[in-house]
Amino acid sequence: MAGLPKLAALITGLALSLIAYFILAEGVPPLLAQGPASFLLGWRWDSRAGEFGMLSMLAGTLWVTAGAMLVGAPLGLACALLLSEVLTAPAAAVLRPAVELLGAIPSVVFGFLGLLTLVPLIRTGLGGPGFSVLAASLVVGVMILPTVTLMAHAALCAVPRSYREASRALGAGQWQTMRMILLPAARPGIVAGLVLAAGRAVGETMAVLMVAGNALEPANCPLDPVRTLTATMALELGYATGRHRGALFSAGAILLGLSLGVTGLARLAGRPRAGEPD
Amino acid sequence: MRTRCRHLSLVALTLALLAAACRLPDPRMTITVAGSTSILPFVEYLAELYSDQNRAVRVAVQGGGSTAGLQAVLAGAADLAMSSRPLVAAEARQLQPVIMAWDALAVVVHRSNPVSGLSSAEVRRIFAGEVRDWSRVGGRPGPITLISREDGSGTRQVFEDRVMGPSPTAQRSLVLDANGAVREVVAADPAAIGYLSLGLIDERLRPIAVDGQLPTAAAVLSGHYRLVRPFLLVTGADPRREVGGFVAFLLSPAAQSVLAAEGLVPAAPAEGSR
Numbered sequence: 001m002a003g004l005p006k007l008a009a010l011i012t013g014l015a016l017s018l019i020a021y022f023i024l025a026e027g028v029p030p031l032l033a034q035g036p037a038s039f040l041l042g043w044r045w046d047s048r049a050g051e052f053g054m055l056s057m058l059a060g061t062l063w064v065t066a067g068a069m070l071v072g073a074p075l076g077l078a079c080a081l082l083l084s085e086v087l088t089a090p091a092a093a094v095l096r097p098a099v100e101l102l103g104a105i106p107s108v109v110f111g112f113l114g115l116l117t118l119v120p121l122i123r124t125g126l127g128g129p130g131f132s133v134l135a136a137s138l139v140v141g142v143m144i145l146p147t148v149t150l151m152a153h154a155a156l157c158a159v160p161r162s163y164r165e166a167s168r169a170l171g172a173g174q175w176q177t178m179r180m181i182l183l184p185a186a187r188p189g190i191v192a193g194l195v196l197a198a199g200r201a202v203g204e205t206m207a208v209l210m211v212a213g214n215a216l217e218p219a220n221c222p223l224d225p226v227r228t229l230t231a232t233m234a235l236e237l238g239y240a241t242g243r244h245r246g247a248l249f250s251a252g253a254i255l256l257g258l259s260l261g262v263t264g265l266a267r268l269a270g271r272p273r274a275g276e277p278d
Numbered sequence: 279m280r281t282r283c284r285h286l287s288l289v290a291l292t293l294a295l296l297a298a299a300c301r302l303p304d305p306r307m308t309i310t311v312a313g314s315t316s317i318l319p320f321v322e323y324l325a326e327l328y329s330d331q332n333r334a335v336r337v338a339v340q341g342g343g344s345t346a347g348l349q350a351v352l353a354g355a356a357d358l359a360m361s362s363r364p365l366v367a368a369e370a371r372q373l374q375p376v377i378m379a380w381d382a383l384a385v386v387v388h389r390s391n392p393v394s395g396l397s398s399a400e401v402r403r404i405f406a407g408e409v410r411d412w413s414r415v416g417g418r419p420g421p422i423t424l425i426s427r428e429d430g431s432g433t434r435q436v437f438e439d440r441v442m443g444p445s446p447t448a449q450r451s452l453v454l455d456a457n458g459a460v461r462e463v464v465a466a467d468p469a470a471i472g473y474l475s476l477g478l479i480d481e482r483l484r485p486i487a488v489d490g491q492l493p494t495a496a497a498v499l500s501g502h503y504r505l506v507r508p509f510l511l512v513t514g515a516d517p518r519r520e521v522g523g524f525v526a527f528l529l530s531p532a533a534q535s536v537l538a539a540e541g542l543v544p545a546a547p548a549e550g551s552r
Contacts, residue, residue: 244429
């Protein structure tokens with residue numbers, strides 16, 4: 001019965017190739033027809049005028065991804081260290097499922113909570129319309145927390161016990177051991193987790209759409225609204241025809257390239273460097 | 279080998295049964311309606327009333343947007359399209375539109391905003407991003423938060439046609455993807471200005487007078503309020519008899535009074551109400 005798993009694998013691979021093929025077949029010709037330079041480097045996106053430059057949305061995606069990493073990476077790493085090094089087993093047995101559960105919450109729920117709580121808080125507390133890079137970063141930062149935490153935790157758990165014992169025997173404190181021994185030893189796994197989390201942040205659509213404001217003007221500060229690539233596709237695909245539709249597929253092709261690139265980076269980072277123990 | 283055959287035949291049998299289930303004939307006549315999500319809630323509600331009265335007919339109402347609905351009728355996949363935008367020439371040649379009701383677009387601000395009226399030129403300059411502070415149009419000093427709809431939305435199309443003309447909507451305006459979302463945001467933000475269907479306004483926000491006209495049913499009917507769009511029912515060239523019956527019901531005084539109660543302006547007002 002080895003045929004069945006093979007068939008399943010074939011279907012999975014086929015699905016991926018079909019998606020890639022479809023998006024590239026729809027997205028690349030309009031990209032080439034318009035000229036990749038004006039598409040990638042144009043600031044103006046206006047379907048009424050037939051102008052499709054996506055630099056402002058690319059910048060928006062980078063804003064939100066960077067902001068989410070600033071929020072999610074330190075918190076996730078701290079959680080992972082807490083889980084593997086500090087907490088007693090019963091406490092960790094509560095925290096770990098809680099973090100896992102966070103990953104199971106649908107993104108529209110995160111978006112809704114952000115819309116109801118964060119957006120008014122930012123508007124009244126910090127100024128601006130509330131719909132902002134900051135709101136999107138906080139929401140997506142919490143959403144990528146499980147990825148960062150669980151990957152880093154797995155990497156830390158894989159560091160041999162003898163490293164910790166040797167470090168403590170040499171007189172290093174707990175914090176010194178974490179910083180100088182454990183984090184460097186677990187680096188490949190931690191970095192792989194961070195890159196995967198960044199990939200998730202790039203692709204997140206619904207929650208960002210609800211709290212980012214989606215203004216096309218490029219954001220200058222974290223309190224400005226912002227439009228991401230995914231939000232544009234979700235907002236406009238339902239109506240788009242002709243060149244507009246082609247431009248949205250081109251945006252999809254670029255998004256696909258971006259996430260494939262990020263996943264490739266994660267695989268590279270996950271490999272130990274030459275000379276390091278694996 | 280034998281077990282595999284048995285498994286495969288089991289799968290095949292299941293699929294065949296599923297396919298057969300899809301083909302089970304419904305004894306009732308089905309009318310398929312598709313199109314604008316702005317019109318959808320009204321027609322959905324009336325379709326329920328209609329099905330209660332006519333047990334022999336089932337009305338299936340779907341969204342998808344005006345364009346998708348018109349395409350579905352052209353392709354024969356739907357009997358009736360709901361459109362919140364006028365037909366383009368190519369569509370008008372093959373389809374028959376009838377006006378179900380009029381919907382006014384209201385320009386709305388937060389309840390606490392002291393601005394009660396603007397000229398259409400002022401609204402245009404605000405949404406074009408030329409006027410950025412409320413103090414310049416008689417409001418409390420502070421930046422204006424623009425709320426617009428997504429590119430391609432019927433609501434935005436009408437707003438841009440009637441108010442914006444050739445000037446593009448400012449890139450800095452927030453873009454929300456539904457009438458309801460615009461309502462919630464304007465209701466919460468004292469600095470916001472947006473536009474949405476008159477029927478969806480509640481007491482948390484205030485429609486402002488444009489060129490001295492508040493959006494009311496009377497002003498729409500008399501033609502004084504210009505931010506108006508028709509809600510169209512569109513059939514193919516030769517609709518089935520049952521479809522005609524449903525359209526006649528939607529235009530009947532009973533259905534039209536339901537629409538009026540929901541905040542739309544009836545296409546065919548009952549005698550004496552004018």
